[in-house]
């Protein structure tokens with residue numbers, strides 16, 4: 527049934543991250559080419575609705591939009607909601623970006639105001655640097671975030687305009703550059719400076735020129751899009767929603783989706799919010815939740831769940847055996863911390879898959895990109911576990927394509943102590959709903 531589907535490698539490729547895709551390189555994302563090929567070859571009817579429940583940087587929603595399909599992208603991390611929203615900015619808006627950025631910069635220079643001593647940017651930045659970055663952010667918020675977007679419990683990120691989102695992404699890029707000394711080769715992690723370390727101090731002129739350069743680059747990428755064959759026309763034909771939502775509790779219209787294309791959070795003990803710490807600090811005045819409680823809600827959270835979770839038969843046989851082996855592993859904290867965080871992962875994943883499956887129309891399809899990993903010497907065969915779990919939620923596996931890659935799990939503890947294969951296996955799993 528999936529013979530016609532064109533599946534290229536879902537591995538991120540720096541060379542392919544040009545234009546818009548390069549402005550917020552997301553280590554967890556799959557390439558535009560991968561999403562584009564799948565959606566083009568899926569035989570979808572005009573008006574088909576596509577869902578990506580773990581939309582990240584918005585690759586699926588962007589590809590769907592360009593092909594003229596309606597789509598919905600969900601993500602719990604507000605940073606990723608803004609990035610996915612920005613990616614949908616219509617090329618016709620390119621003209622406004624540079625003058626807007628210039629106005630925002632001159633307003634920020636003229637009136638920097640005082641900085642809240644609790645401002646989260648102070649974790650990395652010296653006070654004067656943080657004050658100017660915050661002044662830019664305040665001016666984006668004042669000029670572009672309207673009253674419809676604001677509410678008592680924070681900002682309705684779903685209603686943020688494409689222009690505001692784009693300027694926030696330019697600011698994120700500038701902040702990433704500022705905190706570069708605190709990044710390591712591990713793309714999933716940004717550390718805070720130690721008390722004896724100096725915080726980043728950069729002149730206002732450099733900050734302004736980095737921000738302006740990002741906006742210029744984004745404008746150029748949008749203009750290039752406008753010059754492509756369809757002139758970016760499909761942007762206005764399709765209907766795309768980017769929503770901030772938790773897949774374990776989101777309410778989706780039953781049998782409303784034709785096709786799901788997604789890559790669920792990995793089970794590699796990666797805190798998805800850690801890589802976006804500085805962006806979350808930029809957004810802190812817009813958010814009702816703090817970074818810690820956001821981290822707790824994430825699938826793949828590194829925090830121990832606050833409630834007891836029992837293994838469920840719905841998770842499948844392979845998952846049950848893996849969890850039992852993990853619980854009885856001799857190494858420190860296996861039966862405690864690691865067992866409990868893995869239970870949390872599978873519990874949230876099963877809940878989410880049930881919701882995603884319900885939202886699919888009968889006869890609809892779901893393509894999931896899933897990576898395996900190792901816990902010490904134990905193989906966490908997530909592709910097999912996901913296939914079994916999905917079967918228990920009404921989804922039948924029809925095709926599986928495997929790609930080998932160097933993996934982030936290589937950077938985790940245990941790599942040196944235990945004998946296990948290098949890298950990881952990324953599988954593209956294609957399901958259909960009866």
Ligand SMILES: C[S@@+](CC[C@H](N)C(=O)[O-])C[C@H]1O[C@@H](n2cnc3c(N)ncnc32)[C@H](O)[C@@H]1O
Nearest residue numbers: 555556580582583585601602603772773824825
């Ligand atoms: C593997 S990434 C998806 C990357 C995406 N395919 C792209 O191209 O950028 C998984 C995403 O799931 C999100 N996520 C984790 N837990 C979630 C939850 N409970 N509800 C919704 N999204 C969640 C993370 O923030 C992360 O962006």
